[in-house]
Amino acid sequence: MSHSPLRLAVVGYGNIGRSAVEAVQAAPDMALAGVVRRAATAPQSLPAELANIPVVADVVQLGRVDVALLCGPTRSIPETAPLYLRQGIHTVDSFDIHGQKLWDLRQQLDAIGKQHNSVAVVSSGWDPGSDSVLRALLLALAPSGITYTNFGPGMSMGHSVCAKSKPGVVDALSMTIPTGTGVHRRMVYVELAPGADFAAVEQAIKTDDYFSNDDTRVFAVPSIAALKDVGHGVSMQRKGVSGVTHNQLFEFRMTVNNPALTAQIMVSCARAAALRLRPGAYTMPEIAPMDLLPGEREHLVKTLV
Numbered sequence: 001m002s003h004s005p006l007r008l009a010v011v012g013y014g015n016i017g018r019s020a021v022e023a024v025q026a027a028p029d030m031a032l033a034g035v036v037r038r039a040a041t042a043p044q045s046l047p048a049e050l051a052n053i054p055v056v057a058d059v060v061q062l063g064r065v066d067v068a069l070l071c072g073p074t075r076s077i078p079e080t081a082p083l084y085l086r087q088g089i090h091t092v093d094s095f096d097i098h099g100q101k102l103w104d105l106r107q108q109l110d111a112i113g114k115q116h117n118s119v120a121v122v123s124s125g126w127d128p129g130s131d132s133v134l135r136a137l138l139l140a141l142a143p144s145g146i147t148y149t150n151f152g153p154g155m156s157m158g159h160s161v162c163a164k165s166k167p168g169v170v171d172a173l174s175m176t177i178p179t180g181t182g183v184h185r186r187m188v189y190v191e192l193a194p195g196a197d198f199a200a201v202e203q204a205i206k207t208d209d210y211f212s213n214d215d216t217r218v219f220a221v222p223s224i225a226a227l228k229d230v231g232h233g234v235s236m237q238r239k240g241v242s243g244v245t246h247n248q249l250f251e252f253r254m255t256v257n258n259p260a261l262t263a264q265i266m267v268s269c270a271r272a273a274a275l276r277l278r279p280g281a282y283t284m285p286e287i288a289p290m291d292l293l294p295g296e297r298e299h300l301v302k303t304l305v
């Protein structure tokens, strides 16, 4: 059954947003309706790659939009997602605060989605996101055991966005350094505004929930642009028991361009939201993997299973 192309809006044109535009344009079954930015940017100051793409301050200016890819800061998602869901526009976000806050967001958007016949895919990134799917699968393969998730070394977008949001910070880069067994050091580089108090910035970062549980070290630098590399990665290991058989060993490793991977995952989740899922909110482990893929189910079963 062929569908007319899904029309997607990209909301927030930062690292993830720029990659999201590329991923939507590369998708065989999607069309980019346009980009929603906080301020209606004057056409003459638009980035060159947006020259022929509608850039608006409100999604209603884009006509029909099936799915909005919410590429704003994680902490803006609880406020932003409802604005779209209430218009019947499905949403996909990459909210990356694990645990209770993630569950609270899922429940908040689930109620709104069910009320307004829309779908929210929550935490559609790689961690949380695709790594979460793998952790669930590893549990099914070896119910007893231990999984270690070791990030990096690489740039955490969420931690970098958080550090950049602190008063006195012009730009920031948070590098995640694996020290083993799922423990990480945060090396945070900040470019300060003139007159900013480094000690106050350092305190604000170290006491933020994003950083307070880790060994976090903050450094003032003249330029983040001179340091920035959006590469990242993860190494996951599980050692456990299948049935009564011990010492089952599993490993997953990837080295990625962080925004490009996140954006691709968001696009795949947008497909599931628009074509497969019933109204409500879902995290990635709750979505059937084939629902993420283009193409007919018969073909997918015959070629993938």
Ligand SMILES: NC(=O)C1=CN([C@@H]2O[C@H](COP(=O)(O)OP(=O)(O)OC[C@H]3O[C@@H](n4cnc5c(N)ncnc54)[C@H](OP(=O)(O)O)[C@@H]3O)[C@@H](O)[C@H]2O)C=CC1
Pocket (backbone or CB within 6 Å): 011, 012, 013, 014, 015, 016, 017, 036, 037, 038, 039, 071, 072, 073, 074, 075, 076, 094, 095, 096, 123, 124, 125, 126, 127, 128, 129, 157, 158, 159, 161, 258, 259, 262
């Ligand atoms: N789950 C996962 O695996 C991953 C999650 N992420 C999440 O993606 C988020 C975005 O990362 P990244 O693209 O690097 O961030 P950026 O800061 O580069 O981009 C965010 C964009 O959102 C808009 N924006 C800025 N401030 C606000 C605000 N207060 N409210 C609404 N919109 C705002 C701006 O776009 P404009 O000026 O156009 O409005 C900005 O460029 C991170 O917070 C991170 O948590 C990222 C990678 C992986």
Ligand SMILES: N[C@@H](CCCC(=O)C(=O)O)C(=O)O
Pocket (backbone or CB within 6 Å): 096, 125, 126, 127, 128, 151, 152, 154, 155, 156, 157, 158, 159, 176, 258
């Ligand atoms: N949480 C990881 C990064 C995973 C991807 C992500 O959430 C991000 O880059 O924001 C980290 O701490 O480096």
